[in-house]
Amino acid sequence: MKALTRVALGLGVALALDGLSKIWAEQTLDLYQPVPLVGDYFRFTLGYNTGVAFGMFANGGSGPLIVTGFVILGLTIWFWRALQSGQFPAQAGWPIGLLLGGAFANFVDRLIDGRVTDFLDAGIGATRWPTFNLADSFIIVGMAWLLFINQGERHRPKEVEPVEEPPSPNELQ
Numbered sequence: 001m002k003a004l005t006r007v008a009l010g011l012g013v014a015l016a017l018d019g020l021s022k023i024w025a026e027q028t029l030d031l032y033q034p035v036p037l038v039g040d041y042f043r044f045t046l047g048y049n050t051g052v053a054f055g056m057f058a059n060g061g062s063g064p065l066i067v068t069g070f071v072i073l074g075l076t077i078w079f080w081r082a083l084q085s086g087q088f089p090a091q092a093g094w095p096i097g098l099l100l101g102g103a104f105a106n107f108v109d110r111l112i113d114g115r116v117t118d119f120l121d122a123g124i125g126a127t128r129w130p131t132f133n134l135a136d137s138f139i140i141v142g143m144a145w146l147l148f149i150n151q152g153e154r155h156r157p158k159e160v161e162p163v164e165e166p167p168s169p170n171e172l173q
Contacts, residue, residue, distance in 0.1 A: 003083045003093035010097020010142070011104065018105035018135040025119035025133075034121060045121040047131045050114060065110050072103045092149050099142030105135035 029035060029046035036043045051058035052068060079096050082088050088096070109116045118131040 001090070001093075003088070003090040003096075004080075006090070006093025007079070007083070007097040007100070010094045011101035012097075014098050014101025014135065014138040014142075015105050015108075018102065018133060018138065019108075021134045022109060022117040022119070025117060029119060041122065041124060043121045044119050045131055047118045048115040049118050049131075050116075062114075065107070065114070068103070068107055068110070072100070072107055075103070076100060088146075089149065092146055095142040095145035095149065097142070098138040099146065102135040102138030102142065105138070106133070109135070 025044065025046050029044055031046050034043045034045045049058070050064075052064050079088075079100065083093065083096070106116050116133065116135075118133050118136075120133060120137070121131045122129045
């Protein structure tokens with residue numbers, strides 16, 4: 001399977017699962033009311049983020065949308081060129097697709113009403129990770145997978161072209 005096909009499939013899976021999960025969360029959960037899944041360690045808690053990662057630049061108007069749009073466009077172009085030129089192996093298409101799919105999913109969510117729907121809540125007691133969504137997870141998993149693949153490629157021995165021995169003096173006569 002070609003790398004770009006893998007990118008498209010990974011991107012499609014990320015967009016679909018994230019979109020469906022956000023629809024489910026908004027129709028099922030009450031705002032800021034935790035629903036324990038694994039005790040207090042992991043729960044569903046519906047919330048919204050008007051900023052970017054960890055709520056930075058919250059209520060920044062259209063600024064975060066514009067900036068993230070340019071970042072996503074730049075990453076898409078860069079990944080496209082890197083895959084076309086062979087800088088990444090073909091199997092890198094899956095993690096690139098997940099990463100871009102997660103980024104596109106949050107971008108589309110923010111485009112609709114200026115905020116991103118979050119509902120995954122992890123932590124211990126009052127010490128909680130900022131609430132997140134599947135798109136955020138796809139971005140992190142895609143990046144970690146891509147780094148893992150890249151590390152494997154860096155440590156793989158390069159194929160060396162055999163060097164022809166120069167003719168011996170006896171062979172020249």
